[in-house]
Amino acid sequence: MMSDLHSNWYPIASSSDLPKRHVYQAQLLGREFAVWRADDGHVNVWENRCLHRGVRLSIGINNGTELKCQYHGWRYANRTAGCTYIPAHPADAPARTICNNTYPAIESHGLVWSGEEASGDLLSLDGFDSATVLRAVPVFAPMNMVAEALLGYGWDDSCKGAANDDGSVTVTAGDGTAVRIFVQPMDSNHSVMRGLVNQAPAGAGRAELLQTHSWLMQELRDRVEVLAAKQEAPAPYEPVIAKVSEDLVDIPALGTDGRKAELRVQLVKKEMTAEGIVSLRLEPIKGQLPTFQPGAHIDVHLPNGLVRQYSITNGPGETDHYTIGVKREGDGRGGSAAVHDSLQEGDVLAISAPRNNFPLRRDAEHTVFIAGGIGVTPMIAMARALNAQGLSFEFHYFVQSDDHVAFKQQIGEFERALTIHKGLSPEATGAKLKEVLAEPGFARHVYICGPGPMLEATRGIAASQGWTDEAVHFEYFANTAEVDDSTAFEVDLARSALTLQVPAGKTILEVLREHGIDMPSSCEQGACGTCRCGVIEGEVIHQDVYLSNAEKAEGKSIMTCVSRAASDRLILDI
Amino acid sequence: MSKPKCEDQVALNLWYTIAPIAELEEPGAQQTILLEQQIAYARNAAGEVVVWAHEGVPGGVPEQNTLPVQERYGYVWTTLGSPNSDIFPIPEYAEADRRNIHAATFGVNVSAPRLVENFLDMGHFPFVHTDILGAEPHTEVKEYFVEVSEERDEIIASNCKFWQPMAAAASSGGADVDYIYRVPHPFCSVLYKSSPLDESRKDVIAIFIQPFNQEQVRVHMLLSLLDDANNDTDIRLFQQTIFGQDKPILENQYPKRLPLDPRAETPIRADKSAIAYRRWLSGKGITYGVIPPAA
Numbered sequence: 001m002m003s004d005l006h007s008n009w010y011p012i013a014s015s016s017d018l019p020k021r022h023v024y025q026a027q028l029l030g031r032e033f034a035v036w037r038a039d040d041g042h043v044n045v046w047e048n049r050c051l052h053r054g055v056r057l058s059i060g061i062n063n064g065t066e067l068k069c070q071y072h073g074w075r076y077a078n079r080t081a082g083c084t085y086i087p088a089h090p091a092d093a094p095a096r097t098i099c100n101n102t103y104p105a106i107e108s109h110g111l112v113w114s115g116e117e118a119s120g121d122l123l124s125l126d127g128f129d130s131a132t133v134l135r136a137v138p139v140f141a142p143m144n145m146v147a148e149a150l151l152g153y154g155w156d157d158s159c160k161g162a163a164n165d166d167g168s169v170t171v172t173a174g175d176g177t178a179v180r181i182f183v184q185p186m187d188s189n190h191s192v193m194r195g196l197v198n199q200a201p202a203g204a205g206r207a208e209l210l211q212t213h214s215w216l217m218q219e220l221r222d223r224v225e226v227l228a229a230k231q232e233a234p235a236p237y238e239p240v241i242a243k244v245s246e247d248l249v250d251i252p253a254l255g256t257d258g259r260k261a262e263l264r265v266q267l268v269k270k271e272m273t274a275e276g277i278v279s280l281r282l283e284p285i286k287g288q289l290p291t292f293q294p295g296a297h298i299d300v301h302l303p304n305g306l307v308r309q310y311s312i313t314n315g316p317g318e319t320d321h322y323t324i325g326v327k328r329e330g331d332g333r334g335g336s337a338a339v340h341d342s343l344q345e346g347d348v349l350a351i352s353a354p355r356n357n358f359p360l361r362r363d364a365e366h367t368v369f370i371a372g373g374i375g376v377t378p379m380i381a382m383a384r385a386l387n388a389q390g391l392s393f394e395f396h397y398f399v400q401s402d403d404h405v406a407f408k409q410q411i412g413e414f415e416r417a418l419t420i421h422k423g424l425s426p427e428a429t430g431a432k433l434k435e436v437l438a439e440p441g442f443a444r445h446v447y448i449c450g451p452g453p454m455l456e457a458t459r460g461i462a463a464s465q466g467w468t469d470e471a472v473h474f475e476y477f478a479n480t481a482e483v484d485d486s487t488a489f490e491v492d493l494a495r496s497a498l499t500l501q502v503p504a505g506k507t508i509l510e511v512l513r514e515h516g517i518d519m520p521s522s523c524e525q526g527a528c529g530t531c532r533c534g535v536i537e538g539e540v541i542h543q544d545v546y547l548s549n550a551e552k553a554e555g556k557s558i559m560t561c562v563s564r565a566a567s568d569r570l571i572l573d574i
Numbered sequence: 575m576s577k578p579k580c581e582d583q584v585a586l587n588l589w590y591t592i593a594p595i596a597e598l599e600e601p602g603a604q605q606t607i608l609l610e611q612q613i614a615y616a617r618n619a620a621g622e623v624v625v626w627a628h629e630g631v632p633g634g635v636p637e638q639n640t641l642p643v644q645e646r647y648g649y650v651w652t653t654l655g656s657p658n659s660d661i662f663p664i665p666e667y668a669e670a671d672r673r674n675i676h677a678a679t680f681g682v683n684v685s686a687p688r689l690v691e692n693f694l695d696m697g698h699f700p701f702v703h704t705d706i707l708g709a710e711p712h713t714e715v716k717e718y719f720v721e722v723s724e725e726r727d728e729i730i731a732s733n734c735k736f737w738q739p740m741a742a743a744a745s746s747g748g749a750d751v752d753y754i755y756r757v758p759h760p761f762c763s764v765l766y767k768s769s770p771l772d773e774s775r776k777d778v779i780a781i782f783i784q785p786f787n788q789e790q791v792r793v794h795m796l797l798s799l800l801d802d803a804n805n806d807t808d809i810r811l812f813q814q815t816i817f818g819q820d821k822p823i824l825e826n827q828y829p830k831r832l833p834l835d836p837r838a839e840t841p842i843r844a845d846k847s848a849i850a851y852r853r854w855l856s857g858k859g860i861t862y863g864v865i866p867p868a869a
Contacts, residue, residue, distance in 0.1 A: 032828070048828070049828055051839065051840045052839060052840050052841075052842070053691075053827065053839060054827045054828050054829065054833075054839060055823060055826055055827050055828075056826040056827075056828060059822070059823075059826050070701060070702070070823060070826075071698050071701065071702065071823050072697045072698050072701060073700070073701045073710070073713065086842060087697070087700070087701075087710075087713035087714075088697040088713060088714065088715040088842060088843075088844040089714070089715070089842060089843060089844065090713060090714050091714075098840060241829075241838070243835070243837040243838065244837050244838070244839065244840045246837065362711055362713075363710075363711045363712055363713050363714050364711060365711065391711055443711070443712065
C-alpha cells in the first residue's frame with residue numbers, strides 16, 4: 001500500500017507559493033520537502049534537511065542559483081543538490097558524494113507536483129488548460145475521508161462529483177463549469193485540498209470565484225474534521241531518512257575511479273568565442289550532470305583517441321550543461337585540432353565527471369585573478385562564484401589583442417572588477433604584474449592560470465612582493481618540463497601491504513595499475529593533481545607542476561604519474 | 575516517587591541543575607520538570623533547599639522522600655537516581671576576582687545532546703552569530719585537538735581558534751580568539767575563552783542542561799568572567815542575544831534527537847569534537863535524547 005502511494009504524483013504547492021528567491025516548506029506522506037525555484041525557472045524539490053547537521057533547508061537562503069544552509073553556510077547547487085562549498089574548510093573541494101536527496105517535480109496548471117518515487121506523466125488535465133488555482137485548504141483528516149466527502153461537493157443542485165483514477169474528484173455543474181480537487185496527503189491524518197476551476201475570469205469575477213470555493217471548502221473541512229475527530233487517528237507515517245554514503249563517514253579515502261569516461265554528453269552548441277578559441281556547450285543525453293565546483297575540469301575523450309582536460313566555465317547553479325573553451329594549439333599533440341576540425345554540433349562525447357584540483361577559497365577579503373590567454377577558463381567559473389556571493393575580487397586578463405578575448409559575455413558580468421591587458425610585451429606584462437601584486441596581506445589570495453612562462457614569471461613576482469606560498473594558487477595547462485623516468489626503485493604500499501618494483505621507463509601509476517590498484521588520474525603528465533598520493537617515507541623527485549614549492553619541500557605527497565624516488569624506496573599511503 | 579518515566583539508567587544517575595539558587599527567594603514551592611518527572615523545590619523552615627518529586631499539586635515541603643540536593647555554582651542540583659560520581663569541578667568559579675553571573679535560563683525545543691553539539695561548534699559563528707562571534711568571509715575552522723580524558727571521563731577540545739570581528743571591546747579589528755571546550759557530563763559543557771583583560775587567564779562560560787523530556791530542555795548558563803567594565807545586565811543581554819540566535823536553528827534540526835549512527839549525518843574535520851562526543855555518548859550507553867545506532 002505504502003509503495004503505491006509513494007509512486008503517485010500529488011500537488012504539494014501552488015506555483016504562487018514559489019516567488020523569487022523564496023524557499024517553501026511542503027510535506028507529503030510525512031516527509032518534509034524544501035521547495036524552491038532557481039532564477040532559471042527550475043523547481044527543486046529536496047529533502048528538507050541539510051546533510052551536515054539535519055537543519056531544515058526551508059529556513060535556508062535561496063540565492064537564485066544555490067541553496068545555502070543557515071547553520072554552517074553549506075551550499076547546494078540548483079538541480080543536482082550537490083554540495084559546492086563547505087565554508088569551514090575553504091581550501092578543500094567537497095566530496096562529490098555530498099548530495100542531498102532530490103524528488104521528482106513537475107510544474108503544471110499552476111501547481112507543483114511531486115512524489116517520493118513518482119515517475120511517468122501526470123494524468124491528463126484536459127479541459128483545465130485555462131484554469132484558476134483555488135486556495136489550498138488544510139483538513140485534519142485522512143486523505144480517503146476527504147476524497148469521499150468531496151464527491152458531495154457542489155455550489156448548485158446540478159453539481160455531480162466523480163472520482164478520477166489519480167484519487168482526485170471532479171465536480172461538474174450543468175453549465176459545464178468544473179472543479180477538480182486533489183487531496184495532498186501531508187500525513188496519515190492531515191490532508192490539503194488543492195482545487196482547479198476550468199475557468200479563468202479576471203477582476204471581480206476571479207475574486208468571487210475564489211471566495212465562493214474558499215467558503216465551500218472551509219465548510220466541507222469543518223464537516224470532515226468533526227467526523228475524523230470521532231475516529232481513532234491513524235499512526236503518523238514514519239519516513240525513512242536515507243543514510244549518507246559510507247565514504248563520508250570517515251576522512252575521505254582515495255578515489256577508485258581511474259581515468260574513466262562515465263558520462264555521455266551531446267555537443268549542443270559549438271561557436272568561436274575568440275580568435276582560435278572555440279566554446280563548446282555540452283548537455284547530458286539523459287539524466288543530470290554531476291555537481292561541479294568552480295575550478296573543476298573534465299576529461300574529454302576525443303574521437304581520435306586522445307584524452308584532454310578542459311576547465312568548466314559555468315557560473316553557480318548553471319547545472320543543466322557544461323561550457324568549456326578550447327584553444328587551437330599549433331604545436332599541440334592533435335587534441336585541440338580534433339576539437340576544432342572534427343567535432344560537430346550533435347556529436348556525442350564521453351567525458352569524466354568533474355574533478356576539482358584547483359579549489360577556490362571563499363574566505364578571502366580580496367581575491368586577485370590573473371589569467372593569461374586560454375587560462376581564463378577556470379578563472380571565469382571562480383570569479384562568477386565570488387561575484388554571485390558579493391565577495392571582493394579583481395580580474396586581470398592578459399591577451400594578445402581584442403580579438404583574443406574569450407567569453408566576453410561571461411566576463412562582462414564582472415564589470416569594474418575586470419581589467420583586460422592587451423598586447424603587452426613580456427617586460428610590460430612583468431611590470432603590470434608587479435603593480436597588480438603590490439599588496440599582499442591578511443586574507444588576500446591570488447589565483448593564476450596561463451601559459452607556463454607567464455605562470456612562472458607571475459609566481460616569481462608574487463614571491464618577491466611578499467605573497468606567501470599559501471596565498472598563491474595556480475594551475476598549469478601542461479607540464480612542459482622533460483620528465484626523467486630513467487631510474488628504478490621500489491614502492492611499499494603501507495595500507496595494501498604490497499611491495500612493487502618500478503623499473504626505468506615506467507611510472508608509479510602504471511605499475512600500480514598493473515597490480516590491480518585503481519588510482520584516479522587525469523592529465524598523466526604532472527599538471528592536474530588528480531593522481532596525488534601521500535608519502536610516508538622516502539625521498540622524492542617530484543617532476544610535477546601541481547604542488548607548490550613549500551609542498552614539494554615538505555615531501556608529503558607526490559603525483560604518481562611523474563614523480564619518482566630519489567632514494568631506493570618510497571613508502572606510499574595507499 | 576513511583577517508577578521514573580525515563581528508562582535510561584545512565585541518565586537517571588546523573589546530577590542536574592534545576593534552577594538558579596536566586597529563584598528560591600520567591601515564597602512557596604516552585605515547580606519544574608526533570609526527565610518527564612514533575613518536581614518541586616523550596617526552602618524549608620530551617621532554610622535548607624528541599625527538592626521532591628510529585629504528581630499534580632506539589633503540596634507543602636515534605637520531610638521524607640525528598641531527592642538528593644546540592645548547591646553548586648549558584649544553582650540547585652538534584653538527581654532522580656543514584657549518582658556514582660560528584661558534580662564535575664569548575665575550579666575557576668572559586669577564584670576571588672571573578673564575577674559569577676547567572677546569564678539566562680532558556681527553554682529550547684530540542685534534545686540535550688543537540689544543544690551540547692551546538693555549544694561545541696565554531697563553524698556556525700559567521701552564519702548564526704554574524705558580526706558578533708564571526709563574520710564572512712572568515713569561515714575557516716582550523717585544526718584543533720580533541721582528547722577523551724579517561725581519568726576525568728570528559729572530552730577536551732583544545733587549541734581551538736576562530737577569527738572574530740570584534741574579539742574584545744578594546745580591539746580595533748578582527749583577530750583569532752582561543753577557545754578550550756570541556757564536556758564533563760553528557761548534558762553539560764564548559765568553555766574557556768581568551769580574556770581581553772588578562773592573557774594568562776580565560777573567561778568561563780558553562781551550560782547545564784535540564785531535560786524536560788527527550789526533545790524539550792531548558793538550559794542554565796553560568797558565566798565566570800574577569801570582566802569588570804560591563805554591568806550584569808549588559809553581559810546577560812549579550813549572552814541572551816547569542817542564545818536567541820541559536821534557538822531557531824536548534825529547533826529546526828531534524829530529527830530532534832541526536833543520531834549516534836555515524837552514517838546518519840555528514841561530519842567534516844571541523845566536527846572532530848562532535849564526533850568524539852557522539853562516540854563518548856555511545857560508549858556510555860546513553861539512550862535519552864539520542865537515536866542509538868542500529869544494532
